Structure formats: C-alpha cells, structure tokens
Amino acid sequence: MTTQETWTVGQVAAEVGVSIRTLHHYDEIGLVVPGERSFAGYRLYTEADLTRLQHVVVYRRLGFGLEEIAQLMQEDVDSTTVVEHLRRQRASVTDRIGQLEELTRLIDAALEDEMNDYRISREEQREIFGDAFDDDYAAEAEQRWGDTDAWKESRRRTKGYTAEQWQQVKEEQDELNARFVALLEAGEPADGGAAMEVAEDARQQICRWFYDCPRQMHAGIAQMYVDDPRFTKTYEDIAPGLATYVRDAVVANAARE
Numbered sequence: 534m535t536t537q538e539t540w541t542v543g544q545v546a547a548e549v550g551v552s553i554r555t556l557h558h559y560d561e562i563g564l565v566v567p568g569e570r571s572f573a574g575y576r577l578y579t580e581a582d583l584t585r586l587q588h589v590v591v592y593r594r595l596g597f598g599l600e601e602i603a604q605l606m607q608e609d610v611d612s613t614t615v616v617e618h619l620r621r622q623r624a625s626v627t628d629r630i631g632q633l634e635e636l637t638r639l640i641d642a643a644l645e646d647e648m649n650d651y652r653i654s655r656e657e658q659r660e661i662f663g664d665a666f667d668d669d670y671a672a673e674a675e676q677r678w679g680d681t682d683a684w685k686e687s688r689r690r691t692k693g694y695t696a697e698q699w700q701q702v703k704e705e706q707d708e709l710n711a712r713f714v715a716l717l718e719a720g721e722p723a724d725g726g727a728a729m730e731v732a733e734d735a736r737q738q739i740c741r742w743f744y745d746c747p748r749q750m751h752a753g754i755a756q757m758y759v760d761d762p763r764f765t766k767t768y769e770d771i772a773p774g775l776a777t778y779v780r781d782a783v784v785a786n787a788a789r790e
Contacts (some may be wrong), residue, residue, distance in 0.1 A: 539577035549586060556586075564603055565589055570781050588785070590707040595625045702742055709735050713779055714772045725779035732779070732786040748787035755783035 546553045547595040565586045567576035572750035585606065592602045714732045721727050728765065739746040758764045758776045
C-alpha cells in the first residue's frame with residue numbers, strides 16, 4: 534500500500550484483488566466496514582480495515598463461507614489479533630495441503646491404472662495365474678489378434694478388473710479344468726454329453742468375462758491347445774492327455790450347433 538492513511542474502494546479493490554461489488558457486499562453484511570468517510574461521503578478504508586479484509590480474503594480462498602468467516606473474525610475481537618488469525622489460517626492451509634496431497638495420490642494411481650489398461654500389476658497377475666501368465670505370450674497374442682473385435686472387447690472389459698475379479702476368473706478356470714480331468718479319468722468320451730456340457734460352460738465363461746465367443750470360434754481356440762506347445766504343456770501339466778481331451782470336447786460341442 535501507499536503511505537496514505539486511508540484508501541478508497543477502487544484503490545482497495547485493485548490492491549487486494551477483489552471486485553468493488555464484493556467490497557460493497559462485505560460492507561452491507563458488516564463483514565468489512567470502511568472505518569472512515571471522505572468529505573463527500575465516500576467510503577475510506579483504514580489500515581485496520583485492510584488487515585481485516587486480507588484475513589477475509591484468505592479465509593474465502595480456503596473455502597470458508599461468509600457466515601463462518603464472520604464468526605471466526607468475531608471470536609478474535611477480544612483475544613487478539615493478527616497472530617491468532619495467521620495461526621488459524623496456517624492450520625487450515627496445512628490441512629488443505631494434506632487433503633490435496635492425498636487427492637493427488639489417488640489421481641496418480643487412477644491415471645497409472647488407466648494408462649496401463651489394468652488395475653493390478655503384472656506381478657499380481659503372475660501371482661494369480663502362475664506360470665500361465667507370460668509377458669511375451671501376451672505381447673504375441675496382441676500382435677496376432679490386436680485388430681480383431683474380440684481382442685478389443687476383451688481389452689475394454691478387462692482393463693477395469695480388480696485383483697479380486699481376476700482371482701475369480703482363475704478359480705472358475707481351475708474348476709472347469711478339474712471337471713474335465715474328472716471326466717477324463719472316469720473314461721467319459723470327449724464327445725459325450727458330460728464333456729460337451731463342460732466345454733459349453735468354458736465357452737460361456739469366455740463370453741462372460743472377455744468377449745462374445747461363438748462355438749466355432751471356441752473350436753478354433755481349442756485347436757491351439759494341441760497345436761501350440763505352450764498351451765499343450767499347460768494342460769498336460771494338469772493331467773496327461775488333457776489338452777487333446779479338452780480340444781475334442783470343444784469341437785464336439787461346436788459340431789452339435
């Protein structure tokens with residue numbers, strides 16, 4: 534401020550960064566009332582008025598309502614002072630900084646999830662799926678099928694899955710494999726009704742979690758269980774002959790369509 538002892542509404546508005554209309558409103562509600570008047574009757578602010586106004590502006594920027602500010606200002610009328618206001622304002626600012634830091638952390642986490650297209654880390658996926666999860670194979674699959682509608686639909690759905698949902702997917706897959714193994718060991722034919730029922734449930738699981746999978750598409754996928762050594766090993770590690778058995782059951786289920 535200048536060295537003069539009082540200031541006009543226009544001067545205060547320019548210096549403090551509030552509108553003249555706001556100053557008039559503060560005057561009307563008794564929040565910041567100019568302490569002096571000019572000979573012509575114009576409002577003039579004293580140094581004490583400016584100090585009060587600066588506190589009001591800080592409280593407003595901290596998000597306090599005008600009624601709350603009026604109460605805060607009244608509480609300090611008898612007790613002091615600038616120091617009391619500054620301490621309260623500092624505490625409010627510190628609290629707000631903590632809230633903003635937490636909000637920033639949450640936004641960063643959400644942004645990272647969105648940019649990575651999934652909500653769990655690769656380490657968590659590997660922990661859930663074990664050796665069946667392979668970064669190289671995932672990249673190869675995207676290269677082979679990335680332009681297909683099924684792949685795009687699968688990516689759209691799975692990018693929002695939580696660790697709990699992926700765990701549910703894994704448990705359902707384990708249950709389907711266990712049912713296939715039980716039928717295989719019991720000598721049930723792969724093209725029998727029981728095996729085809731499990732094959733249909735496996736197809737429905739794909740539809741439910743990943744993308745629409747018609748029976749003929751499912752048969753094409755199942756063919757990889759015996760054509761691709763990596764798929765074959767996954768099934769053979771569960772039970773000898775399981776890869777061929779699952780393929781035959783899926784093909785039989787597709788044929789009855």
